[in-house]
Amino acid sequence: MLGVLFILIFPLCSFIILWDLGELIWNDDQTNIDVRSKLMVQLRDDILTDVTTLYFERRRMQLDIVSGKHKGKAQHVTMLRLQELTARIDALTGGCLSRRKEEL
Numbered sequence: 001m002l003g004v005l006f007i008l009i010f011p012l013c014s015f016i017i018l019w020d021l022g023e024l025i026w027n028d029d030q031t032n033i034d035v036r037s038k039l040m041v042q043l044r045d046d047i048l049t050d051v052t053t054l055y056f057e058r059r060r061m062q063l064d065i066v067s068g069k070h071k072g073k074a075q076h077v078t079m080l081r082l083q084e085l086t087a088r089i090d091a092l093t094g095g096c097l098s099r100r101k102e103e104l
Helices: 021-025 028-067 073-093 096-103
Strands: 003-009 014-020
Touching: 028 073, 073 096
Parallel strands: none
Antiparallel strands: 003 014
16 A cells, blocks of 8 residues: 655644555556446447347348248248347347337
């Protein structure tokens, strides 16, 4: 611990002041804030990556449906997968995709 000690003496009273210079240079709480900030940035990046991957997988499913690539049961499975991808994107974005579809 780095510190500075001041002793002030007055006729009727005296004061002792101790100043911790270590806290002045770098506070341990700042380290915790930095770590949390980095974790939040990483979490946000992971969510963005997941949403992007899901979105383009969903687009491929839509193209498969429109092109008629799948017939019968396979088409129903593709439609179900499309709904699943939409639900997962909505879960990660607070329902943004479904709201946007309703606006169009």
